[in-house]
Amino acid sequence: MSTDQPIRRVAPPDWLRHPGVSALLDALPDSRFVGGVVRDTLLELPPGDLDLATPLTPAEVVDRLGRAGIKTVPTGIAHGTVTAVLADGRPVEITTLRRDVETDGRHATVAFTDDWAADAARRDFTLNALYLDRSGRLWDPMGGIEDCLAGRVRFVGEPLRRIDEDVLRIPRFYRFQARYGRVPADPAARAACRDRVDRIPGLAGERLQTETRKLLTAADPTPTVRLMIEDGVLGAYLPAPFRPDRLAALVRIEPRADWVRRLAALLDDGATAADRLRLSNADRDRLIALTGPNPIDPDAGDHAQRVALHRWGVPLYRDFALLRGAARLLALADAWQGPSLPVGGGDVRALGIASGPAVGALLRAVEAWWIDGDFQADRAACLERLKALAALPQV
Numbered sequence: 001m002s003t004d005q006p007i008r009r010v011a012p013p014d015w016l017r018h019p020g021v022s023a024l025l026d027a028l029p030d031s032r033f034v035g036g037v038v039r040d041t042l043l044e045l046p047p048g049d050l051d052l053a054t055p056l057t058p059a060e061v062v063d064r065l066g067r068a069g070i071k072t073v074p075t076g077i078a079h080g081t082v083t084a085v086l087a088d089g090r091p092v093e094i095t096t097l098r099r100d101v102e103t104d105g106r107h108a109t110v111a112f113t114d115d116w117a118a119d120a121a122r123r124d125f126t127l128n129a130l131y132l133d134r135s136g137r138l139w140d141p142m143g144g145i146e147d148c149l150a151g152r153v154r155f156v157g158e159p160l161r162r163i164d165e166d167v168l169r170i171p172r173f174y175r176f177q178a179r180y181g182r183v184p185a186d187p188a189a190r191a192a193c194r195d196r197v198d199r200i201p202g203l204a205g206e207r208l209q210t211e212t213r214k215l216l217t218a219a220d221p222t223p224t225v226r227l228m229i230e231d232g233v234l235g236a237y238l239p240a241p242f243r244p245d246r247l248a249a250l251v252r253i254e255p256r257a258d259w260v261r262r263l264a265a266l267l268d269d270g271a272t273a274a275d276r277l278r279l280s281n282a283d284r285d286r287l288i289a290l291t292g293p294n295p296i297d298p299d300a301g302d303h304a305q306r307v308a309l310h311r312w313g314v315p316l317y318r319d320f321a322l323l324r325g326a327a328r329l330l331a332l333a334d335a336w337q338g339p340s341l342p343v344g345g346g347d348v349r350a351l352g353i354a355s356g357p358a359v360g361a362l363l364r365a366v367e368a369w370w371i372d373g374d375f376q377a378d379r380a381a382c383l384e385r386l387k388a389l390a391a392l393p394q395v
Contacts (some may be wrong), residue, residue, distance in 0.1 A: 006137035008145065015047045016134060020086030025134045027068035028054055028061065028094070032116075032131040032139065039127050042138075042148050043180075049090040053131060055114040058082050061094050074239035080112055098122060100165060117141045124162060124169050125176060126154050151182025159192035167199045170233060171211040178215050178224035184226070190231055200236035205278035208237050212277060215260040216266075222248040225266065237276055239269040246323075253327040261319050264290035290319055297328035303374050305329060309336045310371065341367050343386055351390045365389050 015021065015037070025031065031054035037047045054061060058074070061082050065072050071085040080096035097119040098110040113119065116139065120129040126144035131241050138145065142156050153176045154237040155162045155169070156170055159214050163169050170193045177185050200208075215221050226244050234242060243266055250265040251257075267273050271292030274284035296317070309317045314333050321329040344364060348359045370377050376383070 004138050006133075008138040008140070009054045010132075010136045012134065012136040012137060013041050013047070015041075015050070015389045016132075018086075020090060021050070021092070022134075023068060023115055024052070024065075024084055024086065024092060027064045027070060028052070028056065030055060031094070031189055032133045034131050035128045036122070038130040038132045038138070038142075039148050039180075041132065042130070042145065050090070052092055052094045053097055053116075053119060053249045055097050056114075057096055057112055061096070062337060063078075076190060079110055089213055096266070103305065116316040120373070122165070122386075123156050123301040124172060126156055127176075127180065128154075129156055132304075148180075151180055152186065153189065154183050154186050155189055159189050160195065163192055163199075167196065168203055168207055168211065170196060170200060171203075171215070171237075174228050174233060175211050175215040176220075176225050177227070178218035178221040181224070185227055189226065194231045194235060197232045197236050200233065203237070205276055209279065212263070215267075217257045219257075220248075220251050221262070222251060235351065238267065239272040239276075241268060242266055243268070247318060249323065250322060254322050255324065255327075260287055260318075261290060261322065263287060264319070265323055267291055286316070286319075289316060294320050294324055296320040296324050296326065296329070298324050298329065302332065305332050306336070306374065308370055309333060309338075310375070314338070339375050341370060341382070342377070343382045347383060347386060348390070353390060362386060362389055 016033075017226060032051050033050065034053040034340040035051045037050050040047055056064070058080055059075050062072050062074070065082075073091075074087065075081055075083040075093070076095075082094050084092045084094055086092060096112045097114060097116060099113050099115070100110055100117040100122050110122075116131065120131075120141035123129040123142075125147075126142045128144070128243055129140075129142040130144045130148070132141040147154055148153075155173070173193060176184075191294055215224065218224070222244055222356040225234065225242075225247060229242050229244065247262060247265045250262060254261070264270060264275065264287055268291060270287040270289075271284075273279075273291075274287050277289065295312065297304060300319070304386055308320075309332070312320065314336055318330060318333050318335075321327070321333065341363070343363070345355075345359050345363065348362050349355060353359055353362065366382055366389065369381060369385055
């Protein structure tokens with residue numbers, strides 16, 4: 001296959017005719033879009049991030065864009081990457097064609113080149129080694145078009161070599177299989193991943209978090225998750241035991257993909273997973289709650305469901321209901337107005353109760369009575385209850 005000639009032409013997609021993109025290509029006329037946006041264009045999917053490859057050096061890119069009035073940010077100069085910021089604020093990563101000089105499994109030393117085939121040879125998967133110019137001409141040095149259209153995820157060249165260049169390509173392979181695979185996972189790729197699985201623990205938690213999030217937001221990641229369990233990949237960075245059947249049940253009923261909820265369905269130990277993936281405090285707290293005891297009883301009556309909604313709030317209640325397989329409870333959650341206790345600390349102190357533990361104790365007692373009454377008591381009734389409780393020798 002010739003690598004210096006386009007092998008196909010497609011109708012230029014709408015995103016390629018965007019005024020900001022046109023201005024960018026006017027300034028960098030020999031550049032080509034590469035990777036995900038080309039793959040997704042072939043698959044008629046909405047475009048994601050825009051990545052542009054160019055034979056120009058970063059200094060030349062900055063100079064040309066500056067003269068064109070396009071803002072640039074030196075996001076990765078050492079690796080040949082400059083980010084252009086279009087007039088509407090959209091970023092476009094522009095990377096000089098590269099070839100690897102040395103790699104250690106996490107970082108690469110690169111040399112700039114003007115050889116498009118050499119640049120393609122260092123990319124991860126064939127369906128990402130595709131180039132598209134502004135007229136719709138496609139270059140495919142690695143046979144990626146056929147793989148892309150067939151839903152076949154293959155490493156460029158020798159899988160072990162690609163993984164040795166960057167170990168993160170192991171979870172990336174499974175993530176791409178989950179999102180784009182329409183045929184059984186490539187045996188050679190799986191074998192290479194199994195062979196290097198012992199290197200996964202050296203990956204940064206933030207990078208594993210990104211890959212896991214993208215994996216779990218695939219339409220149905222369960223079949224690929226089962227492969228990851230079988231190949232020892234998931235157990236290399238997340239705590240066993242794994243519950244793929246529970247994940248599959250959730251996927252079937254949830255109204256939209258939510259990666260933290262799906263992760264909770266898959267795991268029993270949320271705390272260890274949260275630490276390994278370096279989750280934000282909010283995601284950590286949510287994952288730990290969802291991998292703990294589920295407080296929702298799907299067979300309980302509406303009053304019990306309203307009590308749970310009051311206790312946990314609508315978002316967590318919805319999570320718990322879905323993890324229980326009780327999608328029918330979502331309508332109740334949607335209708336919940338979230339009433340607040342009609343009395344507060346000022347009402348307690350107005351009765352002559354000094355600030356301190358007694359105030360909280362009285363409010364908790366009134367709230368328990370209000371909840372038992374299905375949240376129906378209004379402010380006047382709650383004040384009467386508060387006065388009666390305050391009059392007792394002990395609360």
